[in-house]
Amino acid sequence: MTALEGRAVARGRRQWPLPKQADPDAPLLVVEGLTTHFRLGRQTVHAVDDVSFTLNDGEALGIAGESGCGKTTTALSLLRLLPSNAEVVAGSVRLFGIDLLTKSDNALRRYRWREISIIFQGAMNALNPVRRVGDQIAEPMMERQGLAKGAAARRAGELLELVGVPRARGRAYPHELSGGMRQRAMIAMALACDPAVIIGDEPTTALDVMVQAQILELLEDLRSTLGLSLILITHDLSVLAETCDRVMIMYAGRVAEEGPVGRVYRAPRHPYTQMLLAAFPDVHSGRRDLGTIPGMPPDLRTPPPGCRFHPRCPAAMEVCRTEVPPEVTFGDRVRVACHLYPPGSDGTPRSLPPVRGAGAEVGQ
Amino acid sequence: MSGTVREAGAPVPVGGELIRLEGLQVHFPIRGGFGDLIRRRPGGVVRAVDGINLTIRRGEVLSLVGESGSGKTTTGRVIVKLTRPTGGRLLLEGADVTDVWGGDRLRAYRRRVQLIFQDPYETLNPKQTIHDFVAEPLEVQGLGGSPAERERRVLDAIDTAGLRPASDFAFRYPHELSGGQRQRVVIAGALVLDPKIVVADEPVSMLDVSIRTEILNLMLDLRRGRDLTYLFITHDLSVAWVIADRIAVMYLGRIMEMGAADEVINDPRHPYTRALVSVMPTPEPPQPGHRARRVILAGETPDAAHVPTGCRFHPRCPLAEQAGIMERCRTEEPPLIELGGGRASACWLAESGKPLPAVERRIGATGLGATAG
Numbered sequence: 001m002t003a004l005e006g007r008a009v010a011r012g013r014r015q016w017p018l019p020k021q022a023d024p025d026a027p028l029l030v031v032e033g034l035t036t037h038f039r040l041g042r043q044t045v046h047a048v049d050d051v052s053f054t055l056n057d058g059e060a061l062g063i064a065g066e067s068g069c070g071k072t073t074t075a076l077s078l079l080r081l082l083p084s085n086a087e088v089v090a091g092s093v094r095l096f097g098i099d100l101l102t103k104s105d106n107a108l109r110r111y112r113w114r115e116i117s118i119i120f121q122g123a124m125n126a127l128n129p130v131r132r133v134g135d136q137i138a139e140p141m142m143e144r145q146g147l148a149k150g151a152a153a154r155r156a157g158e159l160l161e162l163v164g165v166p167r168a169r170g171r172a173y174p175h176e177l178s179g180g181m182r183q184r185a186m187i188a189m190a191l192a193c194d195p196a197v198i199i200g201d202e203p204t205t206a207l208d209v210m211v212q213a214q215i216l217e218l219l220e221d222l223r224s225t226l227g228l229s230l231i232l233i234t235h236d237l238s239v240l241a242e243t244c245d246r247v248m249i250m251y252a253g254r255v256a257e258e259g260p261v262g263r264v265y266r267a268p269r270h271p272y273t274q275m276l277l278a279a280f281p282d283v284h285s286g287r288r289d290l291g292t293i294p295g296m297p298p299d300l301r302t303p304p305p306g307c308r309f310h311p312r313c314p315a316a317m318e319v320c321r322t323e324v325p326p327e328v329t330f331g332d333r334v335r336v337a338c339h340l341y342p343p344g345s346d347g348t349p350r351s352l353p354p355v356r357g358a359g360a361e362v363g364q
Numbered sequence: 365m366s367g368t369v370r371e372a373g374a375p376v377p378v379g380g381e382l383i384r385l386e387g388l389q390v391h392f393p394i395r396g397g398f399g400d401l402i403r404r405r406p407g408g409v410v411r412a413v414d415g416i417n418l419t420i421r422r423g424e425v426l427s428l429v430g431e432s433g434s435g436k437t438t439t440g441r442v443i444v445k446l447t448r449p450t451g452g453r454l455l456l457e458g459a460d461v462t463d464v465w466g467g468d469r470l471r472a473y474r475r476r477v478q479l480i481f482q483d484p485y486e487t488l489n490p491k492q493t494i495h496d497f498v499a500e501p502l503e504v505q506g507l508g509g510s511p512a513e514r515e516r517r518v519l520d521a522i523d524t525a526g527l528r529p530a531s532d533f534a535f536r537y538p539h540e541l542s543g544g545q546r547q548r549v550v551i552a553g554a555l556v557l558d559p560k561i562v563v564a565d566e567p568v569s570m571l572d573v574s575i576r577t578e579i580l581n582l583m584l585d586l587r588r589g590r591d592l593t594y595l596f597i598t599h600d601l602s603v604a605w606v607i608a609d610r611i612a613v614m615y616l617g618r619i620m621e622m623g624a625a626d627e628v629i630n631d632p633r634h635p636y637t638r639a640l641v642s643v644m645p646t647p648e649p650p651q652p653g654h655r656a657r658r659v660i661l662a663g664e665t666p667d668a669a670h671v672p673t674g675c676r677f678h679p680r681c682p683l684a685e686q687a688g689i690m691e692r693c694r695t696e697e698p699p700l701i702e703l704g705g706g707r708a709s710a711c712w713l714a715e716s717g718k719p720l721p722a723v724e725r726r727i728g729a730t731g732l733g734a735t736a737g
Binding site: 066067178180208209210211212213214216217235236237238239241242265266275276277279280281282283284285286288290291292293296 | 605645647
């Protein structure tokens with residue numbers, strides 16, 4: 001499917017017109033130079049720094065990295081759903097060409113849930129414990145789409161069946177559902193307003209292996225039947241391999257590498273991507289030699305100068321300590337921010353020198 | 365990239381029996397509410413662990429794998445004597461310790477059997493220094509001799525857990541440490557008594573992957589250096605495969621399959637294990653046809669208060685119907701059948717010793733039916 005057909009499918013599906021200022025030819029979601037800071041006393045945490053990416057219609061983008069790499073903050077920044085001590089200080093988020101970050105809170109509300117919805121990790125915490133699940137799914141449709149109560153309830157029932165929950169279970173309270181069922185209800189709620197973009201923030205992390213497989217398959221099926229545009233955030237790279245078209249690896253608030261899943265996973269370029277992938281065992285290919293990444297992610301109140309990965313990088317050079325590596329996009333549509341791959345280089349993946357002392361030693 | 369979990373080295377000799385569970389059973393009564401009382405509704409029972417036999421041999425890493433509600437954690441808690449079994453026996457080096465619940469014998473037992481919990485954030489007391497946390501077991505046990513000797517043992521344990529220099533770490537507080545370092549502190553606390561066996565309940569589940577490998581490495585190094593045995597409890601089959609010599613797969617309070625780690629993963633002899641292996645995510649991009657090979661079981665693990673009759677896995681078993689032995693699966697519970705070579709499976713189909721038949725149809729797991737591509 002070409003990008004154009006994908007767009008036609010996804011936008012053709014819409015039950016209501018695009019927002020007035022929308023540019024029908026603009027890509028679905030374009031994020032440029034997104035920079036988000038947290039205030040911590042007098043200090044500033046540089047949580048997300050100059051992050052750019054594009055999401056096309058019908059595409060699934062995975063954002064992966066370890067805790068504290070800024071993947072969730074990036075997602076929450078798109079809709080300014082941040083805690084009160086956080087602020088988007090630079091960058092733009094364009095949905096159908098409309099810059100969401102220049103909108104007032106009131107104007108932005110129109111886009112939350114209706115255009116971009118989020119499946120949170122802990123469905124038990126995200127759902128209201130004292131309201132029936134079906135009512136909670138119906139609520140955004142009444143509020144944002146102006147559906148009458150009966151119509152919204154009917155639609156909520158349909159959505160529940162779509163995600164594999166018997167319609168009658170809509171009368172249950174969240175605690176009466178199992179973890180997997182709650183996560184399905186959460187997905188139904190995210191689908192409620194037929195949004196342009198759905199963000200899954202660790203949607204399967206707390207679930208059992210088999211339930212995780214069920215939910216991932218559900219997301220894949222929904223993608224193929226409904227043409228969803230999806231951003232999937234996870235710490236578990238192996239979850240993304242089957243679900244996403246493209247993957248973006250983040251480290252310490254910046255993009256390390258981004259590109260088609262097959263390219264990034266088979267021929268990782270950035271040393272961090274290489275080491276991260278090597279830390280996952282793979283029973284299907286029989287690889288159980290696990291690599292380590294010595295040291296710890298930096299304290300983002302005082303991020304290291306130059307490349308943020310250089311203190312842990314076995315291939316670090318002098319330039320890595322002083323200069324932020326530029327993002328270079330190669331012919332296979334992989335974008336890398338690493339001095340090993342300067343602009344104009346052919347981008348052949350470089351193997352890393354062996355890590356010394358990777359064992360029971362502590363970085364500090 | 366070096367630092368692999370299984371570095372080349374002399375294989376660790378596995379010795380005789382260290383821990384044995386015989387017909388272990390842990391049933392929890394369900395305390396009904398007031399409504400049940402006045403309606404004279406009988407209270408039920410949760411069969412958390414429902415008759416398992418398991419031997420842990422000296423020097424081995426045995427991994428207990430299962431989903432939530434499989435009884436793996438309860439089994440671990442029985443072994444460290446935090447939960448009383450309602451039936452069966454627990455033996456340490458051949459001696460029955462099932463009824464040891466106090467006094468010197470319990471203290472002596474605890475010296476030899478230590479526990480590592482999942483969450484290093486909750487295990488540590490935020491107001492306690494690393495030193496005091498590690499020293500506490502020695503105080504409780506009245507061990508360590510002179511203060512100087514005790515001090516030496518504490519620093520030694522901290523050092524062995526890879527927190528170096530130990531004297532520097534000893535007087536820090538948990539909030540000054542990273543997640544990986546905290547888990548090392550927990551390990552130091554378990555090591556200070558010089559135990560024979562460590563029961564580790566999901567010790568790496570809370571950790572980022574890059575740190576996970578370090579902790580697994582540390583545990584294996586300690587096995588060699590300190591002559592340790594591990595019972596490694598995890599929900600993650602791939603972690604079990606990486607660290608364990610043998611794997612026992614639990615489902616709803618019973619062991620479904622047991623054997624050498626490689627064999628269980630590469631040639632599962634129980635349909636439940638096979639399904640678990642098939643859905644394990646892989647960091648490789650999918651090959652064509654991979655999706656078709658996945659066996660996603662429908663539904664969820666039944667609750668342990670209502671264990672199905674016969675084989676407890678039969679309502680979700682993708683083979684029960686097609687193999688034409690459904691009747692037997694529904695009525696008769698298979699024991700853990702020995703298959704030779706240290707392997708065992710609790711499946712009637714494995715009885716013949718042949719590999720399991722292929723799953724013929726794909727199980728509609730999502731409720732979307734035929735929409736799957």
